[in-house]
Amino acid sequence: MLIDRLKVRIAIVSVVLGALFATSFMAQSQSDAENSSSALNKQVTTGESCVKDTSWMRRNHMELLKHDRDRTLRQGIRPVDGSIKECVNCHATKDDHGQQLSINAEGEFCAGCHSFASVSIDCFDCHSTKPEESVVGTRR
Amino acid sequence: MKRVVYSGIEGRSLGYWSMMGVLALFILLAAGSFLYMEHSGHHVTGMNNQIVWGIPHVFAIFLIVAASGALNVASISSVFNQSIYKPMARMSAILALTLLAGGLVVLLLDLGRADRLIVAITTYNFKSIFAWNIMLYTGFFVIVLTYLWTMFDPAMHKHTRKAGTAAFIWRLVLTTGTGSIFGFLSARQGYDAAIMAPMFIIMSFAFGKAFFLILLLGIYNLTNRSISADLIERLKNLFGVFVAAVLYFAVVFHITNLYAAEHADYESFILVNGGIYTAIFWIGQVLIGGVIPLILLYSPMFAHSVKSIVTASILVIVGGFANIYGIVVGGQVFPLSLFPGQEVSSSFGDGVVNSYVPSLPEILLGLGGVAVAMGLFLFAIKVLRLVPNNLNAEHTETTSEVPC
Amino acid sequence: MSQKNMNNSEDKLVDAGVLSCQNKSRRNFLGKAAGASVIIAPGVTLIGISSAQSNTDVDGADSSKRWGMLIDTNQCAEGCNDCVSACQQENGWGEGSTDESHSNPEQQAQWIRTVTVRDKDTGHTNQLPMMCQHCAEPPCVDVCPTGASMQRADGIVLVDKHICIGCRYCMMACPYKARSFVHESLHDQKAYAPRGKGTVEACTLCVHRVDKGEQPACVESCSSGAMLFGDINDTNSEISKKLKEVGSTQIRADLGANPSVRYSGL
C-alpha cells in the first residue's frame, strides 16, 4: 500500500513536471520560430522550395528527419523527404572565395538557428557537412 | 536473547575524512579521465580495434561480479536461516549495492557514446544478453533495496525471508548473465565455454566475500566495536571454501579446454607461452589469488589472526582482478582463428598475438569505480543504521528476530 | 527503370499522405538519382538487379533477395590491394582521408583487408579480401543491446549509428574482426557513408550503391574478376549459377552464422 501511494505520487509529480516542461518548451520554440529573422537563417541556396513550407520545417524538421532516417537506414527506402543529405545539398553555402562552408559552421544554416535556440545536435558527428560532390558540380 | 543494536558509525574522525578525501580525489581523477576520453575519443586509450574491451571493463566486471557475491552474507542469513549472520545482513546488502553502482559507472563511462545513456536504457534488443544484463542490474537495485527495507522496517520483518530469497535468486541469475556475456562469444577461443557462467558465480562468492571481510574487520577495528572470534572463524572458513572453489573451477576450465582440440592453442597460450598472460594466470590468479590466501587462511601459523584474514582478502581481490584481466584481455589478444589449421597474415594483425597496454586515463577511470563503491559504502554506514554495535556471541547466537 | 516510374511511385506516396512535397527540386533530385543507370563492371552481368530496382528504392529492401558475394581466391592476385583502396575511396576511410590521424594503425578503421592464408603442410598460399560477411545469422545483431546492429530485409548487415552506444560488444562477437570502432572525431565523411566518433562501423556492402542498382565499389574495382556480387536467392543470377557450379566455402562455417560472402578455391 505504501508502495502504491508512493507510486501514485511519483506519477503525479512526473506528469506535472513533464507538462510544465513541454508547454514552456513549446512556447519557447513557437516564439523562436516567429521571431527568427532572416538574418538568423541563411537563405536557401538551391532549388525552389523546401520539401515543406518554411514555417512547418522550422518547427518540425527534426521529426521528419527522425522519421525518415529509420526508413532509409533500416528499410532501405530511398526517396524520402527527410534526407539530411538533401538539407546539406541545398542549404550549405560557399564563402566569398568560393570555398565550400560546413553547414554546421558558425552562422551557417544549421548552426545559426541551433545556437540561437541552444539546441545541440549530434547529426554532424557522423553526417557530412558539405554537399555531395556530384551536386556541387551540377547545382551551382 | 539480546537485541541487536545498529548504529551509524560516527564518521567524524580524521581517519574517516581522510579516507573520504582520498576516495574523492580518485573520483575526481576518474571524472577528469572520462571527460578527456570522451572529448578526444578512445584513441587516447590503449584500446583499439583488436582489444575493444580494456581495463575499464576489467574493473567494471570485477566490481559487478563482486557485488553479487557481497550479498552472500545476507542471503545465508535470510535464505538459509543462519541467524549468526543476520546482524550483518544490512551491511552485506548495502555493500552489494555500492559495488554494483561502482561497476556500472565504469561500464557506462567507457561507452563510445556515453551521452546516449538514455538510448541504452530505453531501446532494447531482447535477444541480446547484454541488454538482459542491463535489466538484471536494474532489477538487482530494486530487489536489494526492497530487501533492505524489510530489514529496516519492523512492520516488514515478516517479509525479510521472501525478499532475501528473491534477492538470492536474482543475484545468481545476474552473475550467470555476467558470465554469459563471455560464454556466448563462440567466435573467441578463450570464451567459448559453458562453464563460464557457474565459474563467475563462484568467483563472485570469493570476491564479494573478500570485500566484505576487509570492510567488516576494518570497521570493527577502527570503531572499536567488538566481534566474536567464533564469528570471524566461521566467516573465514566460508571464505576459504570459496577461494578454493575458484581455484578448482580454474583447473576444470582449463582441463576441459585442453580436452577440446580446437582450444589447445589458446590453452598453451595462457598456461605456457603467453608471456605476460601466462604470468597473470600463474602468479596473479593462482598464486596471489588462490594458493597464498589459502595458506594464510588455513595454515596454523597464520590462521587465527585477523591480520592474516585481511591480507588474504586483499590478495584474493588482487588475484581476482588478475583473473578477470586474463579472461577479458587475454581472450582478446589471442588471435581469432579464421582458418583453423592454416597460417594467416594480414595488415590487420591476423594470426598474431595482439598487445594491449592500458593507458593512464583508463586505469584512473577504473579506479574511480572502486572509489565510488567504497565512498558510497562509507557514506551509507555513516548515515544509516547498518552496523551492529557489537557482534558478540550473545547477539549472534539468538535468532535475532527482533526489531532494531 | 525510368524516371517516370520513380515519380509515379512518389506520387502514390503523396496521395497516401505519406509525403506531401510540392517541390520541384526534390523531383529533380530523384530524377537524377534514377537517371544514374546500372553500371556494370566489364565481364560481369547482373541480371535481376535492374529489373527490380524501383522496388528496392520505394518499398525498401526486398526480403526476397539476399545480397551476397562469391570470391574466387585463385583469381585474387597476390599483392593486389585494389578492392581495399576502392573501398577507402568510396567510403572515406583510410588512405586518402584526412581523418583518423590521431589513431594508431590498430585503431584506424579497417572495413576490408586482404588476408594471406598459408597451408602449413603444403606451403600453398592464397590471398583473399576479408570484410563483413553479411551473415544470415549475424552474431553482432544478436548481441547488440540496443538493436543498432541490424540486418536489412535483403540481408545486408548495418550499424544504425543513430542508436549505437559504442559498447563494442558486437566487435567481441564478430568472428571475422570485420568491425571498427571510431576512436576520434571525424570531419571528412562522404555524404552517403556517415561515420563518427564513438560508434562502430563496418562494410555496408556499399548499400548506397546497391540501392541504386550498382555494385559494391570493391567488386567494381577488382580487375582480375575475383569478386562476384549478386542476389544469391535468385537462381537465375550470375552468382547463384556460379555457386551451383563451383565448390565454395563459408569461413568459419562451423559457427553457424551462415555468411553471405562465400569463397572458392580455398
Ligand code: SF4
Ligand atoms: S557497439 Fe553499437 S552496434 Fe555494436 S553492439 Fe554496441 S550498440 Fe550495438
